[in-house]
Amino acid sequence: MSCRFVRSPFRHPASSSQGGFIIIAVLWILVALSTLATIFSLYLSNSARALGATDTGVQVDALVSASLELTAYQLLRADEKDLPAQGSFRFRMDNAEALVTFTSEAARVDLNAASKEMLAGLFEVLGAEQKAAGELASRIVGWRTASKPGATDDEGALYLSAGLNYSPRQAHFAHVNELSLVLGASPALIERALPYLTVFSKSADVDVLIAPPEVIAALPGMTPELLNDFLKQRPSLPRDQKAIAAALGPAKIPATLPQTKAFRVLTALRFDNGRRSSSEAVILLGSGKSSDKANTGAGASAGNKGKDDDEKPYSILSWQDQAETGSRPLKQAGR
Template identity: 50%
Template sequence: MTAIGARNRSGERGFVIVAVLWILAALSSLAMIFAAYLSASTRAIAVNETALQTEALVSASLELTAYQLALADERTKPPNGAFHFRMDDANVQVAFTSEAARIDLNLAPKEMLAGLFTALGAGKDAALEYADRVVGWRTRPVPGSANEEEARYNSAGYSPRQAPFVHVNELALVVGLPAALAERALPFVTVFNGSPDVDPTIAAPEVIEAMPEKSANKQDPLGGSSAPPNAARPASQPPDAAKKDASTATSPCYRVETTIRFRNGRRTTSEVVIAMGDKAEPYRVLSWQEDIAPRNVVSRRGST
């Protein structure tokens, strides 16, 4: 009995050791899981903090831009500008440009749209067809008549808006317009210009090239002429007349690009379109995009 009792007590001690080992293993696993949870939570908090800081800095850049624009009257309001400021551990660079620098998809004439597509590499005949499709997308159908534009979209599985563009990205939905060409056009178009004209003094070269000729001698954006330098200027047109005409296109909307560089090396760029208002509401946000790619509108040509 004594030997049997000793064996039983030894078995019980072995069972207890195994149970303790299992408990320790379980506690170790729980500790690892909790550590991973804390690490993930810390990262999430850091990301949220950075996102909140970025939003606050972009909002500050909008406030400062609206303040600068509000100080000037309509005649002296700058079409573009830039400034920078520092706040906490961030360096903020801000650039703003009137939407009059871009072609309005809803109001631009067909000739200007075709001119843009040509400037971006499309053939003349193809550019005219693409412009027709853009106009067809934004134009309401005539009641009681055949809707030929809608019929073009039968194979696409969706209907044309046949109303004003809501966003420039709708350009990719226009049937017949190559996706690559639509992508190249995005930096030069808008839905916030509010005018069929553009201001060539701040427009990109592709936009200037898209402008229909207003006379036999096409004027450059600075008021020059394509005529020979010794040619006589008509007496009815003062030397600066063309320059004044070229800069008459204005827009109450501005595109504000904010680039933020944090001390830890992180960099982010946001692009916001605002509409200037009044004293009660200095501005309204029309579009807000974060983490956009740097803009490069110098070379956008391609074969289409």
């Protein structure tokens, strides 16, 4: 008797299920790997951008530091009593070109030294009504003036009655932006005034040979006619007090060509890839002690690192990146 084994034409159901499960598992693994690859690609791309931005930032800082070094070098080459009031130069480093302009801080109105009349005149020129301009000038003088021992704090009482939770400093302004804390200073007027203000010149007078027309228009006694005449004469005027006084006429009092060692340096950078950047810094020549980007905390100039105080050719009083410049319409309200 013989036996024959007949092969079944049907496969075991378990074999089909197992194969399907393996295919699904493989697909999930492929999807996961694809997702991980995408995430890793994005990570590398973002890391490259971050490193590129960091490298660019380091390069910008290096270029600005170089511009400050070169500005200080040019100024220190001149006689101390005959420092140039302004100037400009260009230089190229690696893949960027820098245009550097420097101007004496005497071209601006000093918040800590200017007279009440000068301050009021500037605010009026910039659009404030005569009464409001005078009141704001009074509040600025009150803010910067120390109270006398035993005297009634009338200035502080004004802030208290206005509902403010602070009193005036009654000391010098530390920065021009502190003007926003002064009672009666509107944000719009502050924005218009900041390009013409400083706390670094330490002089009640302004250098009218380099000052903007807005500052000259603010001089006590200045009229639109006198201003136009003076601006026409200015390019040919020597740095001589008598000649300047004659050209200014009645507005000559606060224009004595003050000497200051503080200079504002604007550095405009243009990279070969089309990127542009600008920075504005104020330096003080031969000051000995550096404040290391005082207003931004962003690091010290290369010229100030590793040197003793007596050897430092300059210090940085202020540093602002992406500085904007521009003139505003001139107004002679009530003047």
